Amino acid sequence: MIEYEKLEDSIVGFYKNEVTVKHLAESVEYSLKAGGKRIRPILFLAILEGFGLELKLAHYNVAAAIEWIHTGSLIHDDLPAMDNDDYRRGKLTNHKVYGEALAVLSGDALFLDPYYFIATSGFPSVMIVNLIRELSASSGSLGMVAGQVIDMDSEGKKVPLDFLKKLHQLKTGRMLTFPFVAAGIIAGKEVDKLRKIGVTLGLAFQIRDDILDVTADFESIGKTPGKDILEEKLTYVSLLGLEEARQELQKNLEEVKVGLSSLKSFNPTEVLKIVEQLEL
Numbered sequence: 001m002i003e004y005e006k007l008e009d010s011i012v013g014f015y016k017n018e019v020t021v022k023h024l025a026e027s028v029e030y031s032l033k034a035g036g037k038r039i040r041p042i043l044f045l046a047i048l049e050g051f052g053l054e055l056k057l058a059h060y061n062v063a064a065a066i067e068w069i070h071t072g073s074l075i076h077d078d079l080p081a082m083d084n085d086d087y088r089r090g091k092l093t094n095h096k097v098y099g100e101a102l103a104v105l106s107g108d109a110l111f112l113d114p115y116y117f118i119a120t121s122g123f124p125s126v127m128i129v130n131l132i133r134e135l136s137a138s139s140g141s142l143g144m145v146a147g148q149v150i151d152m153d154s155e156g157k158k159v160p161l162d163f164l165k166k167l168h169q170l171k172t173g174r175m176l177t178f179p180f181v182a183a184g185i186i187a188g189k190e191v192d193k194l195r196k197i198g199v200t201l202g203l204a205f206q207i208r209d210d211i212l213d214v215t216a217d218f219e220s221i222g223k224t225p226g227k228d229i230l231e232e233k234l235t236y237v238s239l240l241g242l243e244e245a246r247q248e249l250q251k252n253l254e255e256v257k258v259g260l261s262s263l264k265s266f267n268p269t270e271v272l273k274i275v276e277q278l279e280l
């Protein structure tokens with residue numbers, strides 16, 4: 001059973017107890033504690049359990065590291081130089097409260113601290129190297145950052161669906177694929193198959209976010225709806241329309257479910273529940 005309090009302790013404990021620069025710790029904690037669905041760390045822990053592993057502190061710490069990079073990316077994504085958003089997770093964005101300089105540095109901390117946390121997790125050295133390689137490739141210039149650059153370049157442009165799919169897979173998909181790959185590395189199980197499932201889930205997740213931007217209200221998403229249209233963002237909805245975007249979401253989620261059910265020595269029940277919650 002995932003212990004959600006333990007997960008929260010791993011996510012905020014390092015900043016609360018070990019970071020001595022007070023306003024840095026406060027700014028990072030503000031964004032970490034603002035809420036958020038925690039889908040990436042929860043997926044990671046649920047996959048480990050699906051393979052029959054008993055969850056230990058080191059697993060919770062890797063889960064926290066995933067949430068740190070994700071939260072750092074949201075702080076940077078909201079900056080005036082990027083999406084210029086005032087609200088995130090139902091609260092004012094980090095730069096609105098702490099100013100742009102500390103917001104940039106808080107994001108920097110959240111991008112870099114995971115490597116310290118994973119390196120000191122106590123896993124065997126080879127496993128640590130593999131986790132670090134995958135996390136860097138998922139979040140840096142081979143993954144999320146590349147996706148964000150392409151996303152910014154694409155504002156106001158019309159491009160083929162394949163291009164948008166690639167963009168979504170880099171910007172959002174990689175950080176949702178990492179929980180699958182990391183769990184595979186730690187459990188010593190089918191990493192290639194898990195990676196494929198993660199890529200599909202990551203794409204589905206961003207299609208869902210594109211749909212919610214048009215259909216949801218502030219209370220349910222905790223951020224200003226309608227921003228994609230305002231900023232002329234390239235989305236599944238702008239390219240395909242709402243109905244086809246919904247169909248694409250469902251198609252990808254079904255593919256994920258089939259993939260999960262095909263894994264050997266794996267109980268997919270809990271992970272399937274998370275996937276089903278993404279249906280709209």
Ligand SMILES: CC(C)=CCC/C(C)=C/COP(=O)(O)OP(=O)(O)O
Nearest residue numbers: 073074076077083144145148171172
């Ligand atoms: C390196 C950086 C800064 C990466 C940001 C990655 C990311 C997933 C941003 C959110 O996407 P979005 O803008 O589509 O979502 P939201 O609607 O939540 O802002």
Ligand SMILES: C=C(C)CCOP(=O)(O)OP(=O)(O)O
Nearest residue numbers: 036037038039089172206209
């Ligand atoms: C990748 C995208 C679409 C940005 C938001 O991610 P989440 O929807 O997971 O945001 P939180 O719940 O963590 O706030």
